[in-house]
Amino acid sequence: MTLLTERPVKAGTVLERMKEHEHEQILFCNDPVTGLRAIIAVHDTTLGPALGGTRMWPYANEIEALEDVLRLSRGMTYKSALAGLDLGGGKAVIIGDARTQKTEAMFRRFGRFVDSLNGRYITAEDVGMSVAEMVNIRKETTNVVGLPVSMGGSGDPSPVTAFGVFCGLKAAAKTAYGTDDLRKRKVAVQGAGNVGRNLIGHLLKEGATVYLTDIHDDKLAAIKAEHPAVNLVKPDEVIGLDVDIYSPCALGATVNDRTIPQLKCSVIAGAANNQLADEQVHGKALMEKGILYAPDFLINAGGIINCAWERLGYNRDAALAQTEEIYNTALRIFKRSQEENIPTYLAANQAAEQRVRSVRQAGLSF
Numbered sequence: 001m002t003l004l005t006e007r008p009v010k011a012g013t014v015l016e017r018m019k020e021h022e023h024e025q026i027l028f029c030n031d032p033v034t035g036l037r038a039i040i041a042v043h044d045t046t047l048g049p050a051l052g053g054t055r056m057w058p059y060a061n062e063i064e065a066l067e068d069v070l071r072l073s074r075g076m077t078y079k080s081a082l083a084g085l086d087l088g089g090g091k092a093v094i095i096g097d098a099r100t101q102k103t104e105a106m107f108r109r110f111g112r113f114v115d116s117l118n119g120r121y122i123t124a125e126d127v128g129m130s131v132a133e134m135v136n137i138r139k140e141t142t143n144v145v146g147l148p149v150s151m152g153g154s155g156d157p158s159p160v161t162a163f164g165v166f167c168g169l170k171a172a173a174k175t176a177y178g179t180d181d182l183r184k185r186k187v188a189v190q191g192a193g194n195v196g197r198n199l200i201g202h203l204l205k206e207g208a209t210v211y212l213t214d215i216h217d218d219k220l221a222a223i224k225a226e227h228p229a230v231n232l233v234k235p236d237e238v239i240g241l242d243v244d245i246y247s248p249c250a251l252g253a254t255v256n257d258r259t260i261p262q263l264k265c266s267v268i269a270g271a272a273n274n275q276l277a278d279e280q281v282h283g284k285a286l287m288e289k290g291i292l293y294a295p296d297f298l299i300n301a302g303g304i305i306n307c308a309w310e311r312l313g314y315n316r317d318a319a320l321a322q323t324e325e326i327y328n329t330a331l332r333i334f335k336r337s338q339e340e341n342i343p344t345y346l347a348a349n350q351a352a353e354q355r356v357r358s359v360r361q362a363g364l365s366f
């Protein structure tokens, strides 16, 4: 089993790996009775409690799991900082097969581990998890979001994520073409899942020409029935399509040494986490090729914004209004990247780091 993102695992002791990106805390969780083996990583709590989902995945070993949780938790610090949320970055991974190994007892035990962090970490859904697990975790801790609407939660975050991606995509179009009118634009969406499905609804409403692919034909057929204007393409055709905008909404690392030479688009703007296989190498390569990359953690923040509102007392209109701000934030990041002649991912990283630093220096840390 490879890492979800197919990135190399780095060497070093746990403390050395924590030191590299200044992770605050890691909790290793082991419960022989329920079979729970999990790692919770708290990257940075300067801005607030570390909020980030729990991923259940059959990692080949604990080093792969540790690598994933370190990278994902750090990403959450940047995502929340850029979205203007008063939240830090954290994430959890459970080592196991989400299809066969889930039990109520396992998630209740996990909830107790989350509770032991006394609110420094708040969990939610990620890959391999669903609302049902959040309900079991909630039996043991209040530090969980992504609960069903019937329990006062915010429900499925994907429509809000898709709306934010749409806003970020429009900001990228405005920067690349001088207008965010999508009527003359051809957009290739990779992944007809929860986010992709909602995103194409916005794109079609705006008059864009939409190409869509997925590895599951049944998902494509259902979307084609709902939106006959969508053009379906094969999974291996999507990268080289002659389109204006490529929107990765499936897995990470689809922008890499192999795919960059094939890309014909001038904008990349999608939901998938960690789209660049190597941030530095491929962020620079896209800039040199004249492709405007909308950083994933900047434009897919709708989901975390939705979760943040669950803690404040859920208000969907307020969550959507805050998500719409992604448009203006993205415009600012693209401008900074152009003015300083640096890749967009770096401009976004610097803006996030500045916010965390200024709050810390003012002695206003959580």
Ligand code: NAD
Pocket (backbone or CB within 6 Å): 157, 158, 159, 161, 190, 191, 192, 193, 194, 195, 196, 213, 214, 215, 216, 219, 235, 249, 250, 251, 252, 271, 272, 273, 300, 301, 303
């Ligand atoms: P999902 O699992 O519902 O959908 C992903 C889709 O991609 C599936 O339909 C799958 O069949 C398809 N797919 C997988 N490999 C593919 C390939 N090689 N080619 C084409 N299609 C492929 O997931 P989602 O909730 O829609 O999330 C999509 C991406 O956005 C993920 O990377 C996720 O981490 C990220 N994201 C999601 C949210 C959210 O609120 N759901 C928030 C932030 C980021």
